[in-house]
Amino acid sequence: MTDEKRHAEEAASQHRPRAKRRTRQRSIIQRVLLEANRPLSPHDILQAAQATAPGLGIATVYRAIHTMITEGLLVAVEIPGEAPRYETAGKEHHHHFQCRTCDDIFDIQGCPPAIQQLAPKGFRLEGHQVVLYGVCPPCTGMPA
Template identity: 50%
Template sequence: MPSSAPLKSAKSFRRNTQQRRHIRDVFERNDRPLAADEVLQLAQQKVAGLGIATVYRAIKALTGEGWLVSVEVPGEPPRYEVRGKVHHHHFHCLKCRRMFELEGCLEQLGKMIPPSFRVVDHVVLIYGLCSSCARVSKVPSTPGNRKAGKS
């Protein structure tokens, strides 16, 4: 039996709601890769009652539009950042779990590649403590951090 509800046009699914505008603003103001829970916390300062489902829907839509790109961290939920930035890498704080952008690239990286290899792309992710967390003397242990706790 056909539904009596009116069909929504494709355009109605691409609404630019107040929530989506504030979520876009969060990415533009913070200018670093953000996890969905960080986006929620920052956007709730402007939009009371905003929920995580709305944040995920907005991130999915903004990624689908090509405005956001995913930044993957092994073993962590993805972060998202605005597409179209100049080539850069990322720093992941082991204490607060935030990610930061690092401008530029390692000059010596190309010299590590054997001459017969052809590089198509690369990703560099550096782990450590951000300036706010560096005040703590103990470095959290990670699988790749073999010297954790040693002086």
């Protein structure tokens, strides 16, 4: 490709960034989320990732989260009264358990069957969310 052509294409692309770069920080953040296998808060991610990347900043965590959501690698998990957590995308339909002792969120499989019948007449039901509360195994004193 000639320089002329390349410059023309760049002009047409409206200054779109050339390409996403695979950075050390982003790889570490992605690994943290994969290995946790449960929803993590930005602060959780920062803590865990700093074990491998000591100087990591919180802004980078937020940027990575946004990028990964855009790329379809991550989804937000909203829990009542809490800031959002994030978990890897692509899991099948499931719900969550929050430990009242450590506040951590865990995935639970299964879904209450008769949930369709709960919507009163006149309400169009499109989705639902179940959150269980209690104490997780580590916090009950059980071994992991």
